[in-house]
Amino acid sequence: MNLATIIDRHEPNRTALIDGERIVTFGELRTQSTAIRAVLHVIGIQPDDRVVIVSGNEPQFVPCLLGALGLGARIIPVSHMTPLPELDRKLAAVDPAAVLVCEDAGWLLEHQQQFAAPILDVNTLDLTNIDGAPEVMERDPDDVAIMMLTSGISGDAKIAMLTHRNLEWAQTALSGDSNNGMLESDVVLASLPFGHIFGLNAVLLTALRVGATSIIQRRFDVDASVELIAEHKITVLAGAPPMWRRWSGLADATESFASVRIAVSGAAALRDDVFDAMQQVHGVTVEQGYGLTETAAAVTNNRGVEVRKGSVGKPIGDIEMMLVEDDGTPVDPGDSGEIVVRGPNIFAGYYGSVDKTEEALSANGWFWTGDVGVIDDDGYVFIVDRVKDIIIVSGFNVYPAEVEQILLTHPDVTGAIVVGEPHDLTDETVVAYVTGAVEPEGLITFAQDQLTRYKCPTSIYVVDELPIAATGKLIRRELRS
Numbered sequence: 001m002n003l004a005t006i007i008d009r010h011e012p013n014r015t016a017l018i019d020g021e022r023i024v025t026f027g028e029l030r031t032q033s034t035a036i037r038a039v040l041h042v043i044g045i046q047p048d049d050r051v052v053i054v055s056g057n058e059p060q061f062v063p064c065l066l067g068a069l070g071l072g073a074r075i076i077p078v079s080h081m082t083p084l085p086e087l088d089r090k091l092a093a094v095d096p097a098a099v100l101v102c103e104d105a106g107w108l109l110e111h112q113q114q115f116a117a118p119i120l121d122v123n124t125l126d127l128t129n130i131d132g133a134p135e136v137m138e139r140d141p142d143d144v145a146i147m148m149l150t151s152g153i154s155g156d157a158k159i160a161m162l163t164h165r166n167l168e169w170a171q172t173a174l175s176g177d178s179n180n181g182m183l184e185s186d187v188v189l190a191s192l193p194f195g196h197i198f199g200l201n202a203v204l205l206t207a208l209r210v211g212a213t214s215i216i217q218r219r220f221d222v223d224a225s226v227e228l229i230a231e232h233k234i235t236v237l238a239g240a241p242p243m244w245r246r247w248s249g250l251a252d253a254t255e256s257f258a259s260v261r262i263a264v265s266g267a268a269a270l271r272d273d274v275f276d277a278m279q280q281v282h283g284v285t286v287e288q289g290y291g292l293t294e295t296a297a298a299v300t301n302n303r304g305v306e307v308r309k310g311s312v313g314k315p316i317g318d319i320e321m322m323l324v325e326d327d328g329t330p331v332d333p334g335d336s337g338e339i340v341v342r343g344p345n346i347f348a349g350y351y352g353s354v355d356k357t358e359e360a361l362s363a364n365g366w367f368w369t370g371d372v373g374v375i376d377d378d379g380y381v382f383i384v385d386r387v388k389d390i391i392i393v394s395g396f397n398v399y400p401a402e403v404e405q406i407l408l409t410h411p412d413v414t415g416a417i418v419v420g421e422p423h424d425l426t427d428e429t430v431v432a433y434v435t436g437a438v439e440p441e442g443l444i445t446f447a448q449d450q451l452t453r454y455k456c457p458t459s460i461y462v463v464d465e466l467p468i469a470a471t472g473k474l475i476r477r478e479l480r481s
Contacts, residue, residue, distance in 0.1 A: 002139045003164050003205070004033065004070035006171075010184075010211040017059050017190075018232065019216040024059050026211070029066070031128060036067025038133035039125055040098060043118060047072030047137060049097035050147065052117075054087070056080040056104030057194050057218045060122050062208070064100045069145060072137040073097075074161075076147045079195040080105035085450045090149050091115060093159060094351070104218065141165035147351055148197055148293045150397060159351035160293045169344040170296035171206045173316045180262065180303045184211040187259075188236040191217035191225055191243070196396065198266050202289075202297040203238050212236070222246040230256035237284075240267045240395030241274065242426050244286055248277035257282040264289055264301070267395025268427050269383060275309050288312045290383060294347040294360070294367055299339075300381050311380040319343035321381070322366075323373055336384055339373045340366045391420030391428050393454045398430055403457065406450045412438040415466045418457065419479045432457040433479055435466060 007016065012027025045051065051068040053075060055061040061077075068075050076094050078087065080102070087108070091099070096117045101108050103123055112119035139145075144161045175181045182188070188207045192199030207214045215232045217225055220243060229237065230253075237260045239247070244265050247253075263278070263286045270288050278284045287302035290312035299321070302313035315321045322330055323337030331337035342365045349357035361367050372385035391398040400418035407416040415435040423429035434443065440460035447456045467479065 001141055001164055001168070002069060002072075002136050003145050003167055004037075004066045004136045006168075006205065006209045007033075007066065007211075014211060015213045016208065016211075017062065017214050017216055019059050019218075022059065024062075029062055031130060032063035033066040033070065034130040034133045035125065035127045036063050036100075036122075037070040037136075038130055039120065040068055040071055040073070041132065041134055043098060043120075045071050045073055045097055047139075048144070049073045050076055050094045052076045052078055052091060052094065052096040052099045053102065054078045054080055054082070054099060054105040054108055055102035055194065057190060057199075057216050058102055058104055059216065060102040061194050062204075063127065064102065064122060068098075068100070070136040071134070072139055072143070074144050074147050076149060076159075077195045077200065078149065079193060079452065080108075082452055083448075083450060084108075084111060086452060088114070091117065093149065094147065139164055141168075142348065144348055146200075150293060150399070158353070158356060161348040161351050162293075162296055163348050166296040166345050166347060167201055167205065168209075170201055170291075170298035171209045173298055173345075174202055174206045174301075174303075175210045182206050182210050182212055182236055182262070186210070186212040186235045186262075187232050188212050188214045189217065189225065189228060189232075189234045189238070190214040191220045192238060192240065192395075196267070197293045197297045198238070198240070198291070198395065200297075202264075202266070202291070203236075207236075222250070226250060226253045226256045229260070233259040235259055236262045236264075238264045238266070241265055241270045242394045244270060244278060245274050245425070248274050248281060251281055254282050257284050260284055263287065266291060266297070268392045272309055290371075290381065292369060294369075295341065296345045296347070298345050299341055299369075308378075308380050311376075311382050314379050314381065315341070317343075319345065321375075323375060334374070334377075336372050336374045338387055339369045339371045339381075339383075341369065342366045391418075391430055393420075393423075393428055393430065394426045396454050398455045403430060403432065403447070403451065403455055406447060407432060407434060407443065407457075409450075410436075410438065410443060410446050412436045413443065417466050417479055421459075423458075426454075429458045430455060432460045433463050433466060434460060435463060438462060 010026040014026050016026045017024040051073045053064045099119045145164045146162045148160045263284045266289045278286050287307045289301040291297040291299045300313045320342045346367045370388040374382045403418045404416045413436040417433045420428040421431045
């Protein structure tokens, strides 16, 4: 098998992507993917080589992804909005054999001399030239297809390896009419970032697999999104909670949502008042799903069952789920516990880190999610807490240790603790408490030069001392309260 072939069965003149006035058919995508495969073959890309794609939500991303997969490479998607210092750290973590730079990431070409790997400007490639392209390489289902970059609790790079089997299973589980999933006839709004597992696998790749048409929104804007929903009669609408909050407040846009048949929220908890508003104002029932990068974005959903407010639904298909105590003992019925899951969607581990893999993934295949849940008498799952110190900003995970490490590189900062605080628009926002002779405004600017914007503190407080345990461990809970 190879995920590179997911579009091969669709009619060549069928519309795959719409980006503004530009229409891209499945036939064009196949040609462009083959052309990318030819280019990467010429520069010597081999099976299991790492290929980074720096891109926004844009048509070029798809042939870059499928073309590199066709050679058996491992793909690492990186947002075009990643600041140069953070991009440098990410590239160092994966040591890529090539970096493909798409249209929205053109700024990177000015800095290509500082990177060891070949930088290919996709804009200059002839994507109609398929001369010399080898056939798509057959891969074992358990071979790694995509590596998703994030940061660990310690602040070090943590790179989840997802296999062809993981990704295909999740796409299949989210498609088809047996569970009210995505269909070939659907029109999908692709506004969630392609560099995030939700937007990548649950939206874009699932749409490509079934032959649906994806309407690309390069950067989310609520008014523009409503225009796209109305113009293209969107039938599948997926978003993070801040997006649903914005949509729920548009009382004059109800007719725009009339075509929506599947509405799904993920990446963070959806507030009950937003769920109610979408039903009452727009007549849209928003189902919540639950998934993580390490599960290819799929663990539970409400497809095929009655949507229950506040619940992320029930485990999908073959997925096993337990709630356990810290020592792995199953909790009593009705009690809360850490969610552990097992199934064909569970990742192959963290690249280059046996320790991190063994911490999260047991020898018999159970993945410890770090989320605390409750299962009611009818089998519905509710997420109630997080074990780990993760901050979720607009559906994106922010690991405090990564931000703290950056703040501590400032010469005037002697200590730092980062926590999450509630925020009306993004659910949570990053707040830092620091010691040292530093101006908060200047430190925020310093962080913005080093980190992707959603990771940057929106407020910084200079304090005399930080809460630290006798062991030297930071005590974040005291600052949260």
